[in-house]
Amino acid sequence: MSGLDVEPVDETDADEADDHSIEVTPTEAIDDEERATIDVEPSDEPVDGPDYVLYGGKGGVGKTTMAAATALDSARRGVRTLVVSTDPAHSLSDTFEREIGPRPERIDEDAPLFAAEIDPDAALEEGQTVFDAEGGLGGLGGGLGGLGAEAGDLGDAFGGESPMEAMFGGAMPGADEAVAMQTLLEYLDDDRFERVVVDTAPTGHTLRLLQLPEIMDTMMGRLITFRQRLSGMMESFKGMFGGEDADAGADLENLEELRERIERLRAALRDPERTDFRIVMVPEEMSVLESKRLRAQLQEFEIPVGTVVVNRVMEPLADVTDDVEGEFLQPDLDSCAFCQRRWDVQQTALAEAHELFRGTDVRRVPLLADEVRGEEMLGVVAACLR
Structure with missing residues (x-):
């Protein structure tokens, strides 16, 4: 990118603002009567797009x-959209300025927007997962014990070992991530939503999360085989113990359903028509290098990167989108030495990013003077991502 021709910001009076107007202070502190407004124009683009955006x-x-x-932009265009966070350090609630729970709930009265922050502990307490907090088999434990063993007595049934160690040679790695993945599988496969937008955890956690379908699929196969053998054994001993293994069929159905979901998710994530994995970075060399490594690791999972978003670029909003009208506070690249130096650093990083991700859609979001919280400011960012 070349240098920027920056126009000075005028202080203008506000007339009338529609529902999506944003009040900002364009220069120094001024009276409320002299505020400028930014009008976010609705998009005319079609609502077609990927089923999943990560x-x-x-x-x-x-x-x-x-x-x-x-997610907000998608819902405002009539698409029933769920935004879900898998990051243990959730911040969706802060971003939307409202409390968001662990299960999908509608958060916008005017648009079909739903949100959830996955809480593995809550899922375990509600019995929504086949795993327990120690990486065990949760609610399926009783069925696997078979001979009267309850979930808490499985160690005795397996000769003192945990079921996971006995069957798979070790505990399930990352029980909290396994729970998050199973819950995410449920949401991705939920017919109530036409699009699911996922706010993933930082790189390392995300890669472990993406690796879990492979781990869980292998585990499910072994678990199903084991459960089938156990069911056969129970049939032989049913008369001797006078009991019924009533839950055996239900357990197997649950496992088969989970395995099918895993397979569907794996296929969907690898389909660029259904999934757009978007790498977010800032225009700094370290962030560019991190993004390069992430893309390489995603390629190992056969997950294509459809979009790269470069956030906090020091350029006027008007250079990025035509859907936002009005004056906006922006860096002074003419007389601010600090701004000029930072812009030089950003230009170098932007050039590297464009070269690295050649052939990939690269979108920019300007460095905004105001914190992006609430639907009005999110509408400004959405205009940059269209």
């Missing part, structure tokens, strides 16, 4: 903001 990247680059803005 935002990933290094911590602190703005993944939550991008996910929230994308």
Whole structure:
């Protein structure tokens, strides 16, 4: 990118603002009567798009903001949209300025927008997962014990070992991530939503999460085989013990259903027509390098990167989108030495990013003077991502 021709900001009076107007202070502190407004124009683009949009990247680059803005824009165009966070350090509630629970709830009266912050502990307490907090088999434990063993007595049934160690040679790695993945599988497969936007955790956690379908699929296959053998054994001993293994069929159905969901998710994530994995970065060399590594690791999972979002670019909003009208506070690249130096750093990083992700859709979001919180400011970011 070349240098920017920056026009000075005028202080203008506000006339009338529609429902999406945003009040900002364009220069120094002034009276309320002299505020400027930014009008976010609705998009005329069609609502067609991927079923799943996942935002990933290094911590602190703005993944939550991008996910929230994308989901809000999608819902405002009539698409029943769920935005869900898998990051243990949730911030969707802060971004939308309202409390968001662990199960999908509608958060916008005027648009079909739903949100959830996955809470593995809550899922375990509600019995929504086949795993327990120690990486065990949760609610399926009783069925696996078979001979009167309850979930808490499985160690005795397996000769003192935990079921996971006995069957799979070790505990399930990352029980909280396994729970998050199973819950996410449920939401991705929920017919109530036409689009699911995922705010993922920082890079390392996200990659472990994406690896879990492979781990869980292998585990499910072994678990189903084991359960079938156990059911056969129970049939032989049913008369001797006088009991019924009534839950055996239900357990197997639950496992088969989970395995099918895993397979569907794996296929969907690898289909660029259905999934857009978007890497978020900031225009700094370290962030560019992190994004390069993330893309390489995603390629190992055969997950294509459809979009790269460069956040906090020091350029006028008008250079990025025509859907936002009005004056907006922006860096002074003519007389501010600090701004000039930062812009030089950003230009170098932007050039590297464009070269690295050649052939990939690269979108920019300007560095905004105001914090992006609430639907009005999210609408500004959404205009940059269209």
